[in-house]
Amino acid sequence: MNIDQHGDMKVQGVSLRGLPKVSLHDHLDGGVRPATILELAAEANLPTPAKDAGALRGWLDQQADSGSLVEYLKSFDLVTAVLQTEQALTRVAREFVADLAEDGVIYGEVRWAPEQHVAGGLSLDQAVRAVQRGIEEGEDAADAAGQNIRVGQILSAMRQADRSKEIAELAVAYRERGVVGFDIAGPEDGFPASDHRAAFDYLAAEFLPVTVHAGEAAGPASIRSALIDGRALRLGHGVRIAEDLQIIEREGDEVQVQFGDLARWVRDREIPLELSPSSNLHTGASAVWGDELADHPFDLLYQLGFAVTVNVDNRTMSGTSLTRELALLVDTFGYDLxxxxAFQFNAASAAFLPVEEREELVEMIAEGFER
Incomplete structure (x- = not known):
C-alpha cells in the first residue's frame, strides 16, 4: 500500500490531494475536529470519554467501526451535545470548510440536521444562519489563502422524528441563503421515505432538490421508496442497489449480470450513488458481500455504468478524507487518473447547482486533472 500517513498517494506521479474534488455526502457533525470537540465540551462543562485529541479520535474510531448503523450513530451523541450554540455551530462550519479546502475540494455540500441543535434554546433559523456564517467565513479564509471552494448546505430531517415538513419548509426558506437541498437521515431500517411523504410532496411542488439516505441499513425496498415517495435525485449511499443485481457468470474480469427492474432504472436514469467506501464498511452497509474494501460492490457498480461518486460520509468518525477514500480505491481496484x-465528473454533474455552474465545475475538474 502506497498511502502515506496523511491519506495521500501518488497516481501516475500526481498527488491525489492536489486534484480538484467534489464532495456530495459529508456530514457536519461527522467532521468536527477532535480537538474542537474537547474544547467545546470543556466550555459547556460536558464530560468526554477521553482527555486529549488523539485518545478521543481512537474512541470515535472504535465506536464507528461497529458493523451497525445504529451503533455507528451513537458516537454522534457527544458531538451533538457540544453543538448547541451559535458560536459552536459557526466555528465547526468554518473549520469544516477549511478541512475541505485542504482536502482539495472545490465544491462541497455539507448536510446536517437543524432539529438536533435546538436543545440549548436556539431556533431553527438561528441554527441555519450560524452554520451559513461559518461557511462564508471559511470560504473567505480559503479564498485569501488562494484556495477556490464553494460550499452549500443540505438540511436533513431525522427520519425517526416528525419534523420533516417543518425542516422542508426551512430548507425552502433558505434556498437563496446557502441551502441547496434536503435530505432525511438517521436509522433507515423501519423508517422509510414514505413516512415523510408530506414533506417530499411539498419539496417537489417547490422544486427543491432532494437526496435520501437509502440502501445503507436497508435494501432495495428502501431505495424504491426514496425514488417513488421521496422523488430523490440522488441516493445517499445506495450501495445496496447491488442486491438487485444477479451475477450469472464470472470469468476473470468479465462479469455477466442480470439486472432487476430497480437496478436497471437507477443505472439507466443515471441516478447518482453517494457511495462512501470506508463508512459502508464501518456501518455494515456492504457486509453481505464481505468485510474488506475489495468485497465492496463499488467496482462492480462502476464497471456496469452506474453513476458512482466517492464520499466520506463522516470524516472524523471514519478517520478519513476524500483524498484517502480515493487512495484506498486506487490501492484496492487499481484505478488510474x-x-x-470520471468519479469527479459524476459528482459535479450531480451537484445541487444550476446547470451552468455544474458545467463550470466540470471544466475546473478537467483543467485540474490535465495540469
Whole structure:
C-alpha cells in the first residue's frame, strides 16, 4: 500500500490531494475536529470519554467501526451535545470548510440536521444562519489563502422524528441563503421515505432538490421508496442497489449480470450513488458481500455504468478524507487518473447547482486533472 500517513498517494506521479474534488455526502457533525470537540465540551462543562485529541479520535474510531448503523450513530451523541450554540455551530462550519479546502475540494455540500441543535434554546433559523456564517467565513479564509471552494448546505430531517415538513419548509426558506437541498437521515431500517411523504410532496411542488439516505441499513425496498415517495435525485449511499443485481457468470474480469427492474432504472436514469467506501464498511452497509474494501460492490457498480461518486460520509468518525477514500480505491481496484476524474465528473454533474455552474465545475475538474 502506497498511502502515506496523511491519506495521500501518488497516481501516475500526481498527488491525489492536489486534484480538484467534489464532495456530495459529508456530514457536519461527522467532521468536527477532535480537538474542537474537547474544547467545546470543556466550555459547556460536558464530560468526554477521553482527555486529549488523539485518545478521543481512537474512541470515535472504535465506536464507528461497529458493523451497525445504529451503533455507528451513537458516537454522534457527544458531538451533538457540544453543538448547541451559535458560536459552536459557526466555528465547526468554518473549520469544516477549511478541512475541505485542504482536502482539495472545490465544491462541497455539507448536510446536517437543524432539529438536533435546538436543545440549548436556539431556533431553527438561528441554527441555519450560524452554520451559513461559518461557511462564508471559511470560504473567505480559503479564498485569501488562494484556495477556490464553494460550499452549500443540505438540511436533513431525522427520519425517526416528525419534523420533516417543518425542516422542508426551512430548507425552502433558505434556498437563496446557502441551502441547496434536503435530505432525511438517521436509522433507515423501519423508517422509510414514505413516512415523510408530506414533506417530499411539498419539496417537489417547490422544486427543491432532494437526496435520501437509502440502501445503507436497508435494501432495495428502501431505495424504491426514496425514488417513488421521496422523488430523490440522488441516493445517499445506495450501495445496496447491488442486491438487485444477479451475477450469472464470472470469468476473470468479465462479469455477466442480470439486472432487476430497480437496478436497471437507477443505472439507466443515471441516478447518482453517494457511495462512501470506508463508512459502508464501518456501518455494515456492504457486509453481505464481505468485510474488506475489495468485497465492496463499488467496482462492480462502476464497471456496469452506474453513476458512482466517492464520499466520506463522516470524516472524523471514519478517520478519513476524500483524498484517502480515493487512495484506498486506487490501492484496492487499481484505478488510474481517468477513473478518478470520471468519479469527479459524476459528482459535479450531480451537484445541487444550476446547470451552468455544474458545467463550470466540470471544466475546473478537467483543467485540474490535465495540469
Amino acid at each position: 481517468d477513473d478518478l476524474e
